[in-house]
Amino acid sequence: MSDIVDTAVNAGSFGTLVAAVKAAGLVETLKGAGPFTVFAPTDEAFAKLPAGTVDSLLKDIPKLKQILTYHVVSGKVMAADVVKLKSATTVQGSDVKIDASNGVKVNDSTVTTPDVAADNGVIHIIDTVLLPA
Numbered sequence: 001m002s003d004i005v006d007t008a009v010n011a012g013s014f015g016t017l018v019a020a021v022k023a024a025g026l027v028e029t030l031k032g033a034g035p036f037t038v039f040a041p042t043d044e045a046f047a048k049l050p051a052g053t054v055d056s057l058l059k060d061i062p063k064l065k066q067i068l069t070y071h072v073v074s075g076k077v078m079a080a081d082v083v084k085l086k087s088a089t090t091v092q093g094s095d096v097k098i099d100a101s102n103g104v105k106v107n108d109s110t111v112t113t114p115d116v117a118a119d120n121g122v123i124h125i126i127d128t129v130l131l132p133a
Contacts, residue, residue: 016046034120035076079114
């Protein structure tokens, strides 16, 4: 298996996420021992943001880091465990709301593919970028 970063690169649908992780200097962290749970927005999820948002974030590294770390939870939280939670504290420090009453939603995002295994954690693919309050 590969670590979280290499798994995302190999999937081919996370170009924007991988570019953002590189720009924010978080590659080494996400290649670390972990384990990490990453709610990973696809390129389509980033495309839903207002025009220019990604470009402006790539120029504001502190804000970019805040948003990216809001997608990461410490530990390996598989879907079977996620559905038992009402919220989870992110590495950024804020909580995300979890609703498993109809599929699994994290805040306003839907988990489209759960439990993508990586050496140092797990990726849950989501359809919307999570933005901290």
